[in-house]
Amino acid sequence: MSYDFSLGVTNNMAADWLGSLVSINCGPTLGVYQGEVSAVDQGSQTISLRHPFHNGIKCLVPEVTFSAIDIKDLKILEIRNGSQGGRLSQVSVVDSGPLSAGSQEQGGDGCSGAPASSAPVAVPRKTELTLLEERSSLPQPQCSKSYGERRSEAAGQAKGPQQRRNSWSSSCRGPSQATPKKNGMKSGGGPAKNKDSECFGDGVDEGLGTDFDFEGNLALFDKAAVFSQIDTSERRAGGPRSRGGPGERTPSRYRHDENILEGKPVIYRQITVPQPGGVEYCTDSGLVVPSVTYDLHKRLLSMAERSGLTLERRLEMTGVCASQMALTLLGGPNRLTPKNVHQRPTVALLCGPHVQGAQGVSCGRHLANHEVEVILFLPNFVKMIEAITNELTLFNKTGGKQVSSIKDLPESPVDLVINCLDCHENAFLRDQPWYRAAADWANQNRAPVLSIDPPVSGQDQAVEAKWSLCLGLPLSLAEGAGRVYLCDIGLPQQIFQEVGISYHSPFGCKFVIPLHSS
Secondary structure, three states: OOEEOOOOEEHHHHHHOOOOEEEEEOHHHHOEEEEEEEEEEOOOOEEEEEEEEEOOEEOOOOEEEEEHHHOOEEEEEEOOOOOOOOOOOEEOOOOOOOOOOOOEEEOOOOOOOOOOOOOOEEOOOHHHHHHHHHHHOOOOOOOOOOHHHHHHHHHHHHHOOOOOOOOOOHHHOOOOOOOOOOOOEOOOOOEOOOHHHHHHOOOOOOOOOOOOOHHHHHHOOOHHHHHHHHHHHHHHOOOOOOOOOOOOOOOOOOOOOOOOOOOOOOOOOOOEOOOEEEEEEEOOOOOEEEEEOHHHHHHHHHHHHHOOOOHHHHHHHHHHHHHHHHHHHOOHHHOOOHHHHHHOOEEEEEEOOOHHHHHHHHHHHHHHHOOOEEEEEOOOOOOOOHHHHHHHHHHOOOOOEEEOOHHHOOOOOOOEEEEEOOOOOOHHHHHOHHHHHHHHHHHHOOOOEEEEOOOOOOOOOOOOOOEEEEEOOOEOOOHHHOEEEEEOOOOOHHHHHHOOOEOOOOOOOOOEEEEEEO
16 A cells, blocks of 8 residues: 655555545635545645635636645634544645646636645644544534624525635534534633623624514403493493583594594573574584574664674675675686686676665675676666665666566576575565566576575565575575575674674684574
């Protein structure tokens, strides 16, 4: 049996190291390689590694071949062939001569090298191998992973199998590592931790890999039982807090502009009158608005006249409020736009020779100013009251059309009919031919009717209205008055008090509000 003294092993011994894990140091230029021994050629003085790692990074080639001239140091990390194992020793190897100019690779150029001088190679001695066999049966301490490795493993599990790692890291070698770390005993009696564990702690990232169980935690909350407990407590307390009367409950839904924080109880009956009219209304917010008799309403307007709120000012306020309501009924911004000038709405005004007729003329003037085609019907009289004369003078300057005969009214339906034919005091006007003719035309035109300041319920409604607009406080209207609206004509609160009415404004931010029968 011949010996190769350059490596210090025989040909048969070279085959025993196949499959072992080794670390080859080729100097600062080529770096350190780790891998599994696949071939040892005694003749060409070369050693081949499969699945190689270069400086901790896996090479792109499946196998790398090294020449003995390039090897500075060789360490066996794990012996997988046979029962050999244990601590290794450094043995000087005499180079037999220059064998190659550099390390040779098989399968590509993933790890290229450069020529270097010969160096001693670490191989195990036979006596030391025997000692390693005896110690291999003893339990070996497990070395803890460093903080960086734990972070890299956690990231590798999330990203998939493509990860950069060093399988032969010195911080986590196998039981037969060449230089195992010392595991001593601390003064407290427990096993000593390595410096990485002492610095960062072993349990820092233990919970990073587990997901929070939302469904399990949600199952712990019994929603049906909690709501059942809330309902039971409310029934024992007498139900939710009441907002108004004894039978009124808190609504389950609130408007976006409604205040749900109630500092004190809300008083919904803020208006009281000495002479009720027999009918009570309520606003959208629940405020109670009682109706008044015509005599009390007349006294209220007389007190306003003496206080400076003259008829002309009341006519102007009534005309503005009525025109705003009429514009809304006609379609508002959806109808009255610059792109819709070819479809201007048409309004027919039916007025009588009294204050209610003057209110209608004022409303027609404001409608004509807003590009509405207004047709004013007013019969010819020898003498009219001053309020109508003044309003007609202003109306004729708007471009509106005034007619005195029913034949001049349009035969086709108009968009809106405003009725101001009736008067509170003079009921004999209904016997006039022009009145009956105008009422018949309004009922046959099939257009919706808006009545301004209609009479009380004691008088029959000659024209059936869809909406009725009252001034200040509502009167007790007949069933044919339709939906009732209330407009603010600017009466101060003290004027109400002077006629015995306790008054707080129900209008809020509006000048015209709807009223509902309570």
